[in-house]
Amino acid sequence: MNLFNLRRSPPSLDDLAAEGFQSAASHSPSREYLMTSVEHAAQVFIRGQGSWLWDSDDRAYLDFTQGGGANSLGHSPTVLVKALAGQAQALINPGCGLLNRSQLNLAERLCTSTGSDQVYLLNTGSEACEAAMHLARKWGQLHRGGASRIITACGSRHAKHLPASDCVPFNDLPALHAAVDAQTVAIMLEPIQTAAGVVPATEHYLKGVERLCRELGILLILDEVQTGVGRCGHVLAEQYYGVRADIVALGNGLGGGVPVAALLARGNACCFEPGDLDGGPHGNALMAVAGVAVLDSVLDHGFVEHLRDSAQHLREGLSRLANRYGHGELRGQGLLWGLTLSDDCAEAVVKAALFEGLLISAPTADCLRFTPALSVSKGNIDEMLLRLARAFSRVRTAQLQCRKGIAV
Template structure:
C-alpha cells in the first residue's frame, strides 16, 4: 500500500543537496541547544511501526535505514515493546557488580547459538570493538611474549572509542589522536597482510563487509586465507560483526557465510533491536579476561538484556533467516533492475545489507530526493547508497521502495539536465 504518494515540483540540483535551514513549523522544540555532531534533515520524527516512520507533520516515510541497521526487527515491534515494558516494571539496573537473570540468559544464549565460550555485554559496537582489542592484547601478554600490534584493513571503521578509532580508517578520525600499536594494509589483499605480520603482531581485525567504505565485502578467498594465516602464525582473528551480525547477512553471523571461525567477535547494532546492546564473544584461549578488566555502569543491565534476548530469539525462530534470505534476493534483483535502467553499478552486499554504487557523486542528492518521495536512505560515500531495511521487511515494502527510489533517480537526473542546460546558456 502506498501510504505516502507525494507530488512536488521538480527541484533544482541545489534543492536536492541542501535541506531548508529551518525545521518544519509546529510544536517541535528548537535544535539550537543540540550540539551539531552530525548533519540531520529538518524533520522531527515522532513514531514508527515496522518499516514506516512518521514525522511531527504526520507524514509517513518508508525507512530503509532503520537507525543505521540497529532496528533489526523494525520500529517498535510488539514483542520488543512488551518485553522492555515488563522488564522495566521488575528491574532496570541493579548495577554492573551484581548478577541479573537477563544478563546471564543473554550471555548463555549468545554462546550456545554462536559456538562461543564466553560473552561480555556492553552498550555499543564501539565498546565491543574496544573490548576485543583489549582482550587480544591481554592474550598477547599471556601467550605471545607481550605482542600487542593489531593489523587492520584500510577502509575499516571499527567505532568511535579511542582504541577502536585508532584501528579504523574512518573519515571521522581526522580530529582524533591515534594510539600506537596498529597497522593498516589494503583490504582483500592477502599478500599485503602476509608482509605486514611480524613478531609483535597479536591479531588481525577485519570487518566481513566494510560498510563505511561503500559496502565492500571480503572475498571468500581472502577471509579464508586470513584465517589460515592466523592459525599458521598462532595469532588471533578478530571479526568486527557490528554491522553484519545477528541475521543481517542471512545467517546469525557473517562468518558462517564464509565458513571461517574467529577467535573474538564484536557484536552491536542489531543485537538490541534499537536498544543499545552490544557484546564481545571469545573462543578458546582468547577467554582470558580477569575480574576488573572490563566494567561499565550499564553493561548487561536487565533492560538491555531483555531486548537482546527478544531479538536473538526472534532471529533464531524457525523460518526467520529463510525470510531474510528470500527478501534479500528480491531486493538484490530489484536493485539490479534499477541500476541497469539508470546506468549505475551493480549492488554489493549480503542478506539485507546492500550498497548501490552510482555512476557519479550524486548520492547525497539522491538521498534528499528520496526524502521528497517519502523514502529514507543513507550514503556512506559520495557515490554509494546504503540500504539496511528491517530484517522483517516485506516484499511489498521492497517493491514500494524501488518505486520511490526510481522517482528519486528521475528527480536527480532532471535536475542535473537543468543545471547543464543552464550552464550551456
Template sequence: MRDSMARLQLMGERAAPVFVRGQGSWLWDAEGRAYLDFEQGMGGNSLGHSPTLLLDALRRQAELLVSPGRQYCSRGQLKLAARLCEATGSERAAFCSGPVEANGLAVRLALQWAAEQNPAADTLVVLDGSHVALPAQLGATRVLRVPFNDLEALAAVVDLRCAAVLIEPLQLARGVVPATLEYLQGAQRLCREQGAVLILDESSSGMGRCGALLAEELYGVRADLFTLGSALAGGLPLAAVLARGRIANAAADALPQACPGEALLTVAGVAVLGAVLDGSFFAQTREVAEHLREGLAHLARRHAHGPLRGHGLMLGLPLIGQRARIVQRAAREQGLLLGMAGDECLRLSPALTVSHGNVEEMLRRLGRALQRVEQRCEEVA
C-alpha cells in the same frame, strides 16, 4: 510551530524531519508524513521500528527491574550470555554500551592474551577503510594498517610479532565492500599459523543482517573473538564481545562481569535473539534479500549505476556521475530514507522483517528519486 523552532535550535538551518512515531518499516514525522525507512539506524533496528515482541519484553522487565546498578548482574544478562554462547559456539560473553567499547575490549583482551603466549607479540593489524575506533591506550603496541582484500599484503605483516588481526567482514565505510572468500579464509589460516588472534567486527554484519546469524558463517571461518552491535537489542544501546576456544579461558578473568545495559537492555537482547533464531527467520530474510538485490540491480542498470555490493540486507549501490547526498535528499522528498556509504554510494539496510511489498514500494520511490536527480542535472546543463 514548537517542533519547527526546536528543530532550528538543534540543527541550525539544515531541514530534516522530526520523527514522532515508527512501526515496522515506516516512520511518521511531526507533520504526519510517512517515510519508508530503508536505513533503520544503519541496520541497528534489526526488527524494524517498535516491534511488538520487543515492546512486550521491555514493558514486562520495566515493571520488575530496570537497573540493579553497573556492578551487579541481572537475570537478563545471564540469560542473554548463555543463549548467545550456545547459538554461536562461544564460551564467554560480555556486554558493552556500543560497538566502539566492544571492539576496544576485544582488542585489549587479544593483546593481553597474545603477550602472555609470546612476549614478542606487539603488533595489531587493522584493515584500511575500517571504521573501527581503537582503544586510546595501547601501550607499546604497533598498529599496522594494510589494504583490505589484499591477502599478500596481510601475509607480509602477520608474523610472530603479530598479536591480533581485526577485520570487518563487511566494510561500510568503503562502500559496503565484503571480504572475499579467499581473503577471509586466508586471514584465518595466517592467524592460526602464526598464533595471532583473529577478531571479527560483526557489529554491522551480525544478528542476521547477512542472511545468517554471523557473517563468518558465509565464509566458513571461525573467529577467536567477535563483536556485535546495537542490532543485538533491536537498535537499543547494547553491544557484546564473545570469546571462543583458546582465548576463552583467559577471557574469564579479563572480561567484565557487569553489564552497562543491565536488566532492561539485556532482556531486549533475549527477545531479539529469540526472534532471529526462529526456524524460518533466516530463510525469509534471504528470500526478501534476493528480491531486493534483483530489483536494485535492475534499477541500477536502467539508470547506469552499480554494480551492487554487500550481503543479505546490507547493500551498497555505487552511483556513477552523481553524489550520494543529492540522491539521498531526493529520495527523502519521495518519502524514502536511505543511508550513505561514502560520497558516491547509497547504503540500504532495511529491517530484517521488511516485506516484499515494502521492497516494491522502495524501488518505485528510489526510481522516481533517481529520475528527478537526472532531470535536475539536465536542467542545469
C-alpha cells in the same frame, strides 16, 4: 495511514532540505539546545512502526536505513516493546557487580547460537571493538610474549584508531602476510566494510586470513557490529564465509535499536579477569532483555528463510534499477547492500529520496547503502524501488537542467 503526499511540484535539489525544515520546524520543539556532531535531517520524527516512520507533520517515510541497521526488527516491534515494558516493571539496572537473569539469558543464548565460550556485554559496537582489542592484547601478554600489535585493513572502522603502519589494503592477502611480524597479536577485520561503501571480503581472502592466523598462532578478530545478528542471512557473517574467529564484536542489531553490544570469545581467548574492563550499565537487565527478544526472533523457525527470500527480492530489484539508470556495481549480502552510482551524486539521491518519502544513506559520495529491517516485506521493497526510481529521475532531470544552463 496518512502516507507522504507525492503529488507536489518538484523543487530543485537545493530546496528540498529547506522545505522540510520549514515544515517540520513549525510543529517541533526548537533544536537550538541540541549539541550536534553530525548533520541532521530537517524532519522531526515522532513515531514508527515496522518499516515506516512518521514526522511531526504526520508524513510517512519508508525507512531503509533503520538506524544504520540497528533496528533489526524494524521500528517498535511488538516483541521488543512487550519485553522492555515487562522488564522495566520488574528490574532495570541492579548494578554492574550484581547478576540479573536477563543478562545470564542473553549470554547463554549468544554462546549457544554462535558456538562461543564466553560473552561480555556492553552498550555499543564501538565499545565491543575496543574491548576486543583490549582482550587480544591481554591474550598477547599471556601467550605471545607481550605482543600487542593489531593489524587491520584500510577502509575499516578501526583504521583511524590504529597507526597507519598497521593498516593494509583490504582483500589483499600478500600485503597482510608482509605486514605481520613478531609483535603482531591479532588481525581485526570487518567481513563487509560498510563505511567504505559496502565492500565485502572475498571468501578466498577471509579464509586465507584465518589460515594465516592459525599458522602464525595469532588471533582472528571479526568486527560483526554491522553484519551480525542475521543481517547477512546467518546469525554471524562468519558462517556465510565458512571461517571461525577467536573474538567477535557484536552491536547495532543485537538490541533492535536499544543500546546492546557483545564481545564473544572462544578457546584460550577467554582470558579476561575481574578488573580488566570497567563498566557501569553493561549488561543491565533492561538492555539485556532487548537482546534476548531480538535474538529469539532471529532464531525463530522460518525467520532466516523469510529474510533470505526478501534479500533475494531486494538484490534483484536493485540490480534492475541500477541497470535501468546506468549505475554501477551492487555489493553486499543478505539485507546489507551498497549500490555504486555512475557519479558522485549520492548526497543528491539521498536528498531526493527524502522528498519522495524514502530514507536511505550514503556512506561515500558515489554509493547508496540499504539496511532495511530484517522483517521487511516484499511489498515494502517494491514500494522502496518505486520511490528510489523517482529519486533517480529527479536527480537526472536536475543534472540535465544544470548542463543545459552551463551550455547556454
